[in-house]
Amino acid sequence: MTQPLEWQLGDQSRMIDLRPSAGGERAGTPAVPCPVFLARERDPEVDALQAGLWRLGIPSLRAGLDTPLLVDADGLLFDGVRPTVLWVRHLSPRAAPEHPVSAVRRYRNDAWRALLSQLDAVAAAPVLGTGPGLLRQLAVARDLGIRVPETVVTTRPGTDVVRLRTSRVVAKALDSHAVEAAPGLLAGAFAQIVPRDEVLGWTCQAPLVLQEYVSHDCELRVYHLRGEIHAFRVVKGMPESLWLDEDAVQVIACPVPEPVVNATRRLAEALGLGYAAFDFLIRQGEPVFLEANVTGDWRWFERRADTRALTRGAVKMIARLHRAGGGTRQRPLSFLAL
Structure with missing residues (x-):
């Protein structure tokens, strides 16, 4: 192996499938300002948050790349809804439907990336994620x-690994460990722990993170x-x-x-x-x-540890931000929230 991490991208066992379920329908749009989650249809964390907010009498909106949006002088609107708090989850421009013309596809990708990178400036509400x-x-x-671990970022790992004073090296992606090769289908490029001498034979065409193993x-x-x-x-x-x-x-x-x-x-x-x-x-x-x-997930950790404390804390955090942003309950508090 001379191409670190990239060898994993064609391995079907390392694929993560976030494509929408067949026949899935998005819930209706609230008529009032509320928490908005920029998320995919399949997101267990958002499922848990929306359920918890509903029990508190707080509506919420899950918005995707197909949700109508508007940026005006007063902030940001999703399908006519102004967020009281905005949480960006696993939403990427690469999740947009593919277009046969590559220039169109890249233009759309760049436009979404530009918006997502400037949400803090236009949302007029707290932005998480x-x-x-x-x-x-x-x-x-x-x-x-x-x-922190001793770290180098390099396109010449075989040459530059000698800068690390360690016998074992962690190699990992500079950006996400998941690459969205097709909308909703993510290929994993997970970190590797290897002897430093093995890295001496590596080459790569993209910046790669090398760290000392601690x-x-x-x-x-x-x-x-x-x-x-x-x-x-x-x-x-x-x-x-x-x-x-x-x-x-x-x-x-x-x-x-x-x-x-x-x-x-x-x-x-x-x-x-x-x-x-x-x-x-x-x-x-x-x-x-x-x-x-x-955008760190937590439901998997909760299930493994048999707890929901973090979900309850996240719901309370969103509820506090919602109220601070002028949001209110739209129906009586559910007894399930007590």
């Missing part, structure tokens, strides 16, 4: 004095919900086990060590993240920051 990429995250963490006592997935923090301890054999061999993964809801709480809150504030899933390694009591996923 957007934020800086990996390199900015690592730079901010270093400036804050939070330990030996550690445990791995934590930490969720930040505008100040509220939840954590899971994750034990897995390989990085891709979360997607390809979930029975080999152990997930435990756990208390958050104070150094991790402090690091999470400082990073969230410095990066401007209302919501994110932070990945840390714990080495001799010290947190080592890996990355923050601004």
